[in-house]
Amino acid sequence: MELGRTARNRIKIGTRASPLALAQAKEVAGRLAAYRGLPDDCFEIVPLTTRGDRLDERPLPEVGVKGLFTIELEERLLSGDLDLAVHSAKDVATTLPDGLHLSAFLPREDVRDVLISRSGYRLWELPPGAVVGTSSIRRAALVAMHRPDLDVVPFRGFVGTRLKKLENGVVDATLLAMAGLNRLGMSDAATEILNPHDFPPSPAQGAICIESVVANDRITDLVSALNDAGTADAVRCERAFLQTLNGSCRTPIGALAVCHGSEILLRGLSIDADGRNPRRVAVRGARTAPAALGEEAGQMALAGVGMESEPV
Numbered sequence: 294m295e296l297g298r299t300a301r302n303r304i305k306i307g308t309r310a311s312p313l314a315l316a317q318a319k320e321v322a323g324r325l326a327a328y329r330g331l332p333d334d335c336f337e338i339v340p341l342t343t344r345g346d347r348l349d350e351r352p353l354p355e356v357g358v359k360g361l362f363t364i365e366l367e368e369r370l371l372s373g374d375l376d377l378a379v380h381s382a383k384d385v386a387t388t389l390p391d392g393l394h395l396s397a398f399l400p401r402e403d404v405r406d407v408l409i410s411r412s413g414y415r416l417w418e419l420p421p422g423a424v425v426g427t428s429s430i431r432r433a434a435l436v437a438m439h440r441p442d443l444d445v446v447p448f449r450g451f452v453g454t455r456l457k458k459l460e461n462g463v464v465d466a467t468l469l470a471m472a473g474l475n476r477l478g479m480s481d482a483a484t485e486i487l488n489p490h491d492f493p494p495s496p497a498q499g500a501i502c503i504e505s506v507v508a509n510d511r512i513t514d515l516v517s518a519l520n521d522a523g524t525a526d527a528v529r530c531e532r533a534f535l536q537t538l539n540g541s542c543r544t545p546i547g548a549l550a551v552c553h554g555s556e557i558l559l560r561g562l563s564i565d566a567d568g569r570n571p572r573r574v575a576v577r578g579a580r581t582a583p584a585a586l587g588e589e590a591g592q593m594a595l596a597g598v599g600m601e602s603e604p605v
């Protein structure tokens with residue numbers, strides 16, 4: 294393959310400029326180099342500040358949630374300035390711009406959320422009125438479901454910034470994805486790993502994906518070496534569930550799909566923003582049509598059928 298021979302045709306990998314996103318882009322460049330036998334210097338990592346980063350001080354639900362961290366990267370893919378973009382799959386809007394596709398998924402990291410608390414308390418041990426910082430409507434709703442007596446406040450910024458704010462006493466506890474902590478080498482910060490039944494993760498949590506131009510066969514072929522089929526199927530199933538339910542983008546949704554041989558098992562949850570009325574759904578189906586299964590589960594949740602009664 295005539296790749297990376299000169300500076301001019303280096304493969305440009307776009308990413309958010311956060312430390313986590315940069316670590317993920319480096320991981321992708323390293324794997325591509327290793328799997329394709331290419332020199333490291335044939336990749337150029339291009340960090341971009343996204344709208345979501347610029348709106349750092351405002352709570353996310355106010356500024357519209359999806360696509361905030363990806364739009365700038367997508368524009369540059371379409372203009373040809375970038376060859377591929379590396380994203381946390383959970384930050385990618387369920388509908389992509391025409392001409393782009395998710396061309397590979399890396400093997401999924403830990404899918405779970407963790408609680409990080411200053412005094413080492415677990416979620417059920419936090420004193421009444423303790424302040425929990427999160428700007429995720431899903432995490433806020435799940436905290437309210439388990440601990441309606443806690444005070445949830447907006448809390449944003451890069452992972453390291455949030456941990457510093459926690460240390461400085463701005464909040465008593467916060468919630469983060471274990472995957473991000475692992476990738477940053479900060480897993481020691483976790484106080485309690487929350488189990489996915491009590492605290493369902495975001496659809497696509499823990500998965501890194503590559504987005505690129507559909508018509509660019511060279512890039513589609515290049516990145517195919519990185520694709521993990523089980524992760525791709527599970528995430529496509531979860532994203533279809535989210536897309537089916539997410540008319541308003543305001544409904545807290547959790548979802549986790551797991552592949553077992555030729556089948557996928559999907560468990561999903563939707564819940565009111567105040568933590569009331571959790572609605573759970575579970576479906577099992579063939580791996581041949583992951584998105585159809587996710588959509589079916591979404592339709593069931595919308596219709597209120599096939600729901601599991603509480604507690605499960």
Ligand SMILES: NCc1[nH]cc(CCC(=O)O)c1CC(=O)O
Binds near residue numbers: 381382468470472497
């Ligand atoms: N929205 C920020 C974001 N996007 C992906 C991750 C974690 C990494 C992952 O889920 O793969 C995080 C931080 C967090 O939620 O703790």
